[in-house]
Amino acid sequence: xxxxxxxxxxxxxxxxxxxxxxxxxxxxxxxxxxxxxxxxxxxxxxxxxxxxxxxxxxxxxxxxxxxxxxxxxxxxxxxxxxxxxxxxxxxxxxxxxxxxxxxxxxxxxxxxxxxxxxxxxxxxxxxxxxxxxxxxxxxxxxxxxxxxxxxxxxxxxxxxxxxxxxxxxxxxxxxxxxxxxxxxxxxxxxxxxxxxxxxxxxxxxxxxxxxxxxxxxxxxxxxxxxxxxxxxxxxxxxxxxxxxxxxxxxxxxxxxxxxxxxxxxxxxxxxxxxxxxxxxxxxxxxxxxxxxxxxxxxxxxxxxxxxxxxxxxxxxxxxxxxxxxxxxxxxxxxxxxxxxxxxxxxxxxxxxxxxxxxxxxxxxxxxxxxxxxxxxxxxxxxxxxxxxxxxxxxxxxxxxxxxxxxxxxxxxxxxxxxxxxxxxxxxxxxxxxxxxxxxxxxxxxxxxxxxxxxxxxxxxxxxxxxxxxxxxxxxxxxxxxxxxxxxxxxxxxxxxxxxxxxxxxxxxxxxxxxxxxxxxxxxxxxxxxxxxxxxxxxxxxxxxxxxxxxxxxxxxxxxxxxxxxxxxxxxxxxxxxxxxxxxxxxxxxxxxxxxxxxxxxxx
Numbered sequence: 001x002x003x004x005x006x007x008x009x010x011x012x013x014x015x016x017x018x019x020x021x022x023x024x025x026x027x028x029x030x031x032x033x034x035x036x037x038x039x040x041x042x043x044x045x046x047x048x049x050x051x052x053x054x055x056x057x058x059x060x061x062x063x064x065x066x067x068x069x070x071x072x073x074x075x076x077x078x079x080x081x082x083x084x085x086x087x088x089x090x091x092x093x094x095x096x097x098x099x100x101x102x103x104x105x106x107x108x109x110x111x112x113x114x115x116x117x118x119x120x121x122x123x124x125x126x127x128x129x130x131x132x133x134x135x136x137x138x139x140x141x142x143x144x145x146x147x148x149x150x151x152x153x154x155x156x157x158x159x160x161x162x163x164x165x166x167x168x169x170x171x172x173x174x175x176x177x178x179x180x181x182x183x184x185x186x187x188x189x190x191x192x193x194x195x196x197x198x199x200x201x202x203x204x205x206x207x208x209x210x211x212x213x214x215x216x217x218x219x220x221x222x223x224x225x226x227x228x229x230x231x232x233x234x235x236x237x238x239x240x241x242x243x244x245x246x247x248x249x250x251x252x253x254x255x256x257x258x259x260x261x262x263x264x265x266x267x268x269x270x271x272x273x274x275x276x277x278x279x280x281x282x283x284x285x286x287x288x289x290x291x292x293x294x295x296x297x298x299x300x301x302x303x304x305x306x307x308x309x310x311x312x313x314x315x316x317x318x319x320x321x322x323x324x325x326x327x328x329x330x331x332x333x334x335x336x337x338x339x340x341x342x343x344x345x346x347x348x349x350x351x352x353x354x355x356x357x358x359x360x361x362x363x364x365x366x367x368x369x370x371x372x373x374x375x376x377x378x379x380x381x382x383x384x385x386x387x388x389x390x391x392x393x394x395x396x397x398x399x400x401x402x403x404x405x406x407x408x409x410x411x412x413x414x415x416x417x418x419x420x421x422x423x424x425x426x427x428x429x430x431x432x433x434x435x436x437x438x439x440x441x442x443x444x445x446x447x448x449x450x451x452x453x454x455x456x457x458x459x460x461x462x463x464x465x466x467x468x469x470x471x472x473x474x475x476x477x478x479x480x481x482x483x484x485x486x487x488x489x490x491x492x493x494x495x496x497x498x499x500x501x502x503x504x505x506x507x508x509x510x511x512x513x514x515x516x517x518x519x520x521x522x523x524x525x526x527x528x529x530x531x532x533x534x535x536x537x538x539x540x541x542x543x544x545x546x547x548x549x550x551x552x553x554x555x556x557x558x559x560x561x562x563x564x565x566x567x568x569x570x571x572x573x574x575x576x577x578x579x580x581x582x583x584x585x586x587x588x589x590x591x592x593x594x595x596x597x598x599x600x601x602x603x
Contacts, residue, residue, distance in 0.1 A: 008338050009351060011358050016380075023380040024555045026410030027272055036437070037203040039218070042210055046218045046435070047201055050225075051107060052097020054161035059183030065089040067178050067188035069164050069451070072101015073122055074194035074487045074502045076145060080123065080152040081510035082190070086517045092154055093180065095163040095450070099155065100145040101196055103138055105220040109233045110254035111138035112281075114390050115497050116318050118297070119304050122499045125297045127151055130289050135281045135390075138231050159184065167191050168454040169482065174522055174603055176484065189522075190513065192485045193453070194502075200450060204246060204437050208416035216433040219251045226432070227262070235262035243267070244421050244428065246413060247436035248274055250389050255436065257393040260403045267404050267428050269421060271412040272386065272555055275360045275379040277321040279390040301503075305495050309578045321390050322496055325383055328352035353382045367395035376407040385554035404428075455481040470572050473526035473534050473597050474586055476505065477512075482523040482601075485509045491538050493582030494574035504583050511590040512598075522603040530597030541576025 039047040065087040068075045071094025082090050096104040103111075113120050117136035121144050124130065129147065132140060149155040163181045170177050170187075178186040201218040203209060209216075217223045224230060228237030235258055243263040245252055248270040259266050303317040307326050316323050329352035332340045340348045361378040368374035377395065379386075398405055406423050414422040420429040453461040459480060465471065472478045475492030476485055487505050495501050512524055575582040589596070 009355065011354060013351060013354055016354050019380050020382070020553065020555075023410065024553065027556050029556070037205050037209070039201050039203060043203060046203060046216075046221065048221060049095075049097050049161065050217075050221045050223055051104070052161065054097060057182070059185070060159065061185045062091075063089075063175070063187045064091050065188070066091075066190040066192065067176070067186050068092045068192045068194055069167075069178075070094060070101060070192075070194035070196055070487075071096065071099040071145075071149075071158060071160070072103070072194065072196050073145065073148075073499050074196055074506075075101065075192070076148045076152070076154065077122055077499075077502050077506040078192045078194050078485070078487065078509065079154045080148065081506040082192075082513060083152050083154075085510045085514040087190075087513070090154065090157070091186070092149075092158040093162055093164055093178075093184075093186075094158060094160050097161045098142075098146075099149045099158060099160070100142045103141045103145060106251070107138055107142075107231055108219045108222040108251065108255050109227075109229060109231055109235060109258040111231060111251075112136065112254060113141065114250060114279075114388075115322070116304070116320055117141075119301045119318065119497055120499055122503050123148055123151075125294070130284055133281055133283055135279060164451040166452045166454065167193075167484070168458070169456055169484075171456065190483045190485065192487065192509070194487045195450060196488075200439055201435070202437055202439060203435055204412060206413055206415050211418050212416050212420075212433060213418040214420075214431045214433065216435070218435045218437070219255060220439070229258075229262070233258040233261070235259065238262040238264070238432075240264050241432055242430040244269060244430040244433045245436050246421065246433065247438065248272070249436065249438055250274070250387055251438070252436040253389045253391045253394045255434070256403075257391070257397045259434075260397040260400050263402065265402045265404070266400075267406055267421070267430060268398075269406045269408060269413050269423055270376070271408050271410055272381075273377045273379045274386065274389040275357065275383060276389045276391055276394055277324075277360060277363070279321075279392050281392075301497065301500050305497060305500055306580055308496055309580045311580055321388060325352060325356050328356050350382075356383050357381075364395055367399075369399045373398050373405050376405060381555040382553075453481065453484070455484070469535060471526075471528075471531040471535055473530045474508065474589070475575075476509065477524065477526040477531075477598060479526045479528045479531055482525040484525075489574050490572040491534065492575060493579030495579040501579065504586070508586050508590055515595070516600065519600075520602070521600040523601045524598050526598055533597075538573055538575065542573040 037043055066082050068078045068090065071092045075092050075094065079090050079092055098104050113135045116134055117131040118134070121131055121136065121141065127147060129144065149158065162184065165179050165181055167176050167178045173187060175187045175189055176191045178188055178191060201220045215226055226237065227235040229235040239262065241263055242265045243259055244267045245256060245259065246269045248268060252268070253274055253276060256268055300317050303313055304323065307313050307316055307323045310326065316327070329349055332338065332348055332352055338351055357379065364374050364377050368377060377398065397403055406428060408423050414425065416433065417427060420427055421433065455461065461478065461481065464480065470491060472486065472491050475488060475490055478484065487502060489501060492505065493501060516522070516524060
């Protein structure tokens with residue numbers, strides 16, 4: 001990089017590369033994702049449902065057409081599409097006390113969309129609904145989930161407060177036998193695993209969690225009986241409470257402003273700062289709604305994803321903090337800055353990323369009064385190494401006299417004691433610890449899903465994938481597991497707007513089921529040859545050795561397997577050619593009518 005080019009950009013890319021590498025090295029841990037504790041055994045209480053009391057009931061024994069495991073948007077979309085495919089008896093099993101999935105568990109104060117609600121909430125046109133705000137809040141999102149369940153007749157048959165323990169294929173019956181922790185036994189022709197990645201909380205792997213003498217809970221099991229208030233805040237029972245928040249990701253960014261206003265003192269323990277851009281929420285404009293035309297929702301969803309995937313569009317319909325990186329890229333090209341026209345695309349993309357993150361860091365300086373605190377809050381990594389955050393109050397909260405940022409220099413807290421949290425050798429005495437440490441995303445599928453999956457000959461899915469790596473066709477079907485559909489991003493098309501993947505996946509699933517129904521076939525499964533070929537393609541086009549989206553030089557996080565190479569080839573990576581191509585390809589596959597790579601049987 002020449003001095004002229006650096007001056008043209010307003011920053012020194014070489015210096016930033018060096019700083020990023022230093023910050024990444026501080027945070028690398030050899031145990032990778034195994035640094036986190038599973039909420040079971042001694043820690044099982046952190047996963048208990050605090051929002052609903054489960055009524056006693058008799059076990060259910062029933063034959064069903066389809067059993068959908070998970071009552072979030074994935075499960076609801078699956079149920080809706082299966083209804084449309086002609087299945088009459090569809091039941092949802094959901095471990096939460098109410099339909100909603102992630103949005104049932106995330107009832108913490110300030111919980112809100114960080115993807116525009118006009119594209120995040122599914123089935124808006126089908127149900128004739130427009131969100132009240134650009135970034136809808138959790139209660140409205142939860143209500144929309146219930147609306148979908150009611151509209152597609154999924155509410156009455158939903159089995160709530162119940163966890164599936166095992167799904168076992170019975171050749172003699174041609175069905176899955178699904179059992180639960182409440183003694184239920186379902187015989188299902190089809191099973192859809194729509195458990196999602198954001199429902200099993202995780203804890204930091206530090207000593208002493210069980211020794212703490214005060215009160216503690218995870219953000220996804222918020223204890224309003226202790227804090228007072230509700231999803232809108234007003235935590236009126238904390239005025240004499242010293243609170244510790246461990247974690248500074250997307251959840252912490254939303255809860256810290258409420259805790260800062262309410263607590264006697266708030267300590268925020270930070271390992272890696274989040275990038276926090278402007279949210280700019282606003283009520284929905286009735287004039288904008290009046291101008292919408294049929295098909296607006298799907299067009300807006302696809303426009304956002306295309307731009308985020310680097311596919312040029314005539315207009316940016318969403319124009320938010322997610323798409324600004326692409327805007328930066330185009331601006332550098334348009335104005336020919338830093339010799340952009342003579343540089344490879346990857347270099348110009350890196351320059352655009354640097355420029356965007358420089359803006360994020362400048363915003364910290366503008367919002368935070370103490371220069372040392374501001375410096376600690378600045379993220380030194382590329383955008384999309386970690387999930388971007390958006391909030392208009394988080395940074396300013398650190399100007400309050402009752403709020404202390406405890407920056408751990410990338411190492412995390414040392415341990416928990418009876419009296420509080422130790423970081424950097426210093427004990428911070430607190431009365432309450434709130435773990436904003438996220439969910440199990442990169443752990444093994446059955447552990448993440450929460451139940452055992454036994455296919456033909458009783459072989460578990462974990463055993464199969466431990467043998468030769470993850471094997472699916474399109475991330476959905478696996479040989480030896482007939483009529484078992486997996487909804488998720490592994491070996492599928494990653495997109496920041498996760499509900500788009502769920503929508504596309506359930507349309508794909510419904511087309512397959514519809515074909516079985518029309519041709520009076522009984523089962524479908526991938527062939528071993530087809531899933532081997534798909535796994536080879538995933539590996540061949542994996543973005544990087546961690547299977548993440550940010551690159552091997554990223555600071556560690558769940559987007560990139562905590563910065564560690566995957567065990568063996570990157571089998572669990574998303575489709576490396578991007579979600580736009582993945583959606584195009586799966587649509588072409590199902591519309592071709594030749595059904596290559598799957599086998600069907602009659603009963």
